[in-house]
Amino acid sequence: MRNFNHFAPGLLAVAQGFLAHAAMAMELDTLIPPGIPGLGQAQPLTVIGQTPGLSKPVPWQLGGATMQPQLQAEFGYDSAPGAESGGSNLISATPSLIVADAPAGFGAYLQGTSEYLPSQTAQDVSGYTVALGEAAVLPQETISIAGGFARSAETGFGLSTRNLAKPLSYSVGLFDAADRISAGMFTLTPDVSYTKAAFDALPAEDFWQIRGKARLEFAPGGPLRLVTLLEATQSNYRNEILDAGSYAALAGLDDDATGLWEFRVLAGAAWRQPRMGGALVAPVLEAAATWAPSELDDVSLTAAHEIDDPDQIGAVGYTLTQGELSYTHELQRTLVFSGDFKAAHAAYFGTRMTESLFDTSAQLAWHVNAAFALDAAYAFNDRQANYLRAANEHVVTLSAVWTP
DSSP: OOSOOOOOOHHHHHHHTTSOOSSOOSSHHHHSOTTOTTSSOOOOOOGGGGOOGGGSOOOEEETTEEEEEEEEEEEEEESOTTSSSOOEEEEEEEEEEEEEETTTTEEEEEEEEEEEOTTOGGGOEEEEEEEEEEEEEETTEEEEEEEEEEEEEEOSSSTTOOSOSSOEEEEEEEEEEEEEEEETTEEEEEEEEEEEEEESSOGGGOEEEEEEEEEEEEOSSSSEEEEEEEEEEEEEESSGGGOEEEEEEEEEEEEOOSSSEEEEEEEEEEEEEESSSOOEEEEEEEEEEEEEEETTEEEEEEEEEEESOTTOOSSOOEEEEEEEEEEEEEEETTEEEEEEEEEEEEEETTSSOEEEEEEEEEEEEEEOSSSEEEEEEEEEEEEEESSSOOEEEEEEEEEEEEOO
């Protein structure tokens, strides 16, 4: 897994930016940092968000809007950037800009990244992300629209990426529209999104996808909510034989009590109907929990079992089972340690091929002041598959983040 896409601003870029994704996700709210008006998700419960004002970057004021530019520079060593290639030093730069107008519900995010490996120049990667969003808050309704475009690359440490000799560049565009409607104890959120992806060297895998979701919440009182989720996805490829429709129905509980813990558990069933061949039906699960046992500690756990991973890039579909455990501890007010372990297993449709990825990382972030932060990080990534050679890599980096 290459240390490539850093989608976290401010302090989060230092504490969380190291564990990157080999293939960028398709969902818009996973491409951009949380907490930007009109874009992404709400800021999660985390001790990093409790860091005192001395260590928080102060955004620039521009009329009623704010601007937060940032530059992250990184130097380190990657033992196997192409899964099976030799090691190399690495140098990367990641500038970004957040523009937000919270009262107007508008947010914009721009990010570029470039990574240079002197001993393995074929493994060099670069890309960018541009996203805009607007949320109109009405008395009993919140209407939101968001769109984005990104350039990224798949590497050998990603599910369904085959045996890549060098990164596979691609472009992906996204558009999402949602309407959150409240009526007494009920909240209904219909959501429709459109995604289109194009691969530079493998145009046969180009695809477009439309997804519709409906989330119904019932809150009888207190933070606990009963939730049902219905989802339908139509995926169309340049090679029409790969076309498929996927459908899922889940129900469960969601509790977002602040200050101590929050959790979400949804379970149900999913169906996948390919253009060619029989249907696949399987149980599905989504679960997440965050626990802050003290003001200095934060523990997060997520687990999922799903058909046709909605965050994948690529034409090869699979059933995904994955889990992730992360821990953050504030050693001092400006010194934060974090660790993460993630395991993912894919069973590919129509074949006996399987693949497993195991990723472990540890970071130590020092927030020197409101404008400057330093980070030392280590990651170990391992790939096991019955159709590829086993591969692993060690990545050590030192990073500096400047927020003027």
